[in-house]
Amino acid sequence: MPDISVIVPTLDADRTFGWESKLRASPVEAELLVRDEASASAARNAGIRAASADKLVFLDDDSDPRGDYFQRVSALLDEHPAVTGRIRDTGSRFIRPVSSSDYDQGESGHVTETVVGCNMAMRREVLEDIGGFDERLPYGHEETELIDRLCDAYDVWYCPDLVVDHPFADSLGGYLEKQYRHGREAVPYYAIRGENLPRRMARFALVPSHYTGPTATATALQTLGQLVAVAGMARGLLWYLAADGGDGPLDQPTDERI
The missing domain is CATH 3.90.550.10 (Spore Coat Polysaccharide Biosynthesis Protein SpsA; Chain A)
Incomplete structure (x- = not known):
């Protein structure tokens, strides 16, 4: 063995x-x-x-x-x-x-x-x-x-x-795509954890440290990536609210790349 x-x-x-x-x-x-x-x-x-x-x-x-x-x-x-x-x-x-x-x-x-x-x-x-x-x-x-x-x-x-x-991301576009998908897929994760989704999304969007980094460049990237992630989370939340029985978002389509 x-x-x-x-x-x-x-x-x-x-x-x-x-x-x-x-x-x-x-x-x-x-x-x-x-x-x-x-x-x-x-x-x-x-x-x-x-x-x-x-x-x-x-x-x-x-x-x-x-x-x-x-x-x-x-x-x-x-x-x-x-x-x-x-x-x-x-x-x-x-x-x-x-x-x-x-x-x-x-x-x-x-x-x-x-x-x-x-x-x-x-x-x-x-x-x-x-x-x-x-x-x-x-x-x-x-x-x-x-x-x-x-x-x-x-x-x-x-x-x-x-x-x-x-590689974390090979380009700015790849980074933003990753942030969007992470935000979108956060919704089923929080649903599994039993969290209040609108409240959790608001907390995610409003924490100042999510927008800052150790340098000006990092802060600019962090801010842009965070805004895109928030947009992805909003998309995931809309899917959740539109789903029947609250189970839909856990099976939502994904353009996953492993």
């Missing part, structure tokens, strides 16, 4: 990633599961069901694990129920000021509740306890919802030397 199962959702099951030789050369016995189900949630859940190992590693199809990543993540899962690590933004340099807070959590290891799906791993027993990814959430918040449940019962350890390269 392999020591780790690496699960990658993608739109192309035949896709290769460039780091497979690193996985094969690792002293850790591993299997790679590339899944192309209809959404990231469905693909990850299918990967979990198919996995042979008790240590499950989740990467995106544009993640690039660095150094001795696979050996390191296996060792960390011997010590912690769930782990995440540093993400080096390889996207547009112009957009990087707005990715740093989630992507790089500093130089020291610590317990965290900030986990990005392109670099996370957990023991199988954790998922058996809390359940898998909620497939009503196709994009953008599926990992957040799972981490909410995980952090209610377990600690997630951030390790700064568990590193992947991953």
Whole structure:
């Protein structure tokens, strides 16, 4: 039985990633599961069901694990129920000021509740306890919802030397599209959490810190991205209010790209 199962959702099951030789050369016995189900949630859940190992590693199809990543993540899962690590933004340099807070959590290891799906791993027993990814959430918040449940019962350890390269956005247009979709898909996420949607949207739109960054450039990007996200959330809220029985927005169409 392999020591780790690496699960990658993608739109192309035949896709290769460039780091497979690193996985094969690792002293850790591993299997790679590339899944192309209809959404990231469905693909990850299918990967979990198919996995042979008790240590499950989740990467995106544009993640690039660095150094001795696979050996390191296996060792960390011997010590912690769930782990995440540093993400080096390889996207547009112009957009990087707005990715740093989630992507790089500093130089020291610590317990965290900030986990990005392109670099996370957990023991199988954790998922058996809390359940898998909620497939009503196709994009953008599926990992957040799972981490909410995980952090209610377990600690997630951030390790700064568990590193992947991953682009946050390759262009201004890509960044704004991402912000719009994140805003739109926030509505089913908040509905699952049982929150008052108009009130939650107002809180999201009116918090001043959502519009500011450490530099003038970051503030301009943050403000523009926040306004687009608010527009996406408004679109999601309208869908929710128009849906019959309150269940519609959880199944709304999406132009997801994994």
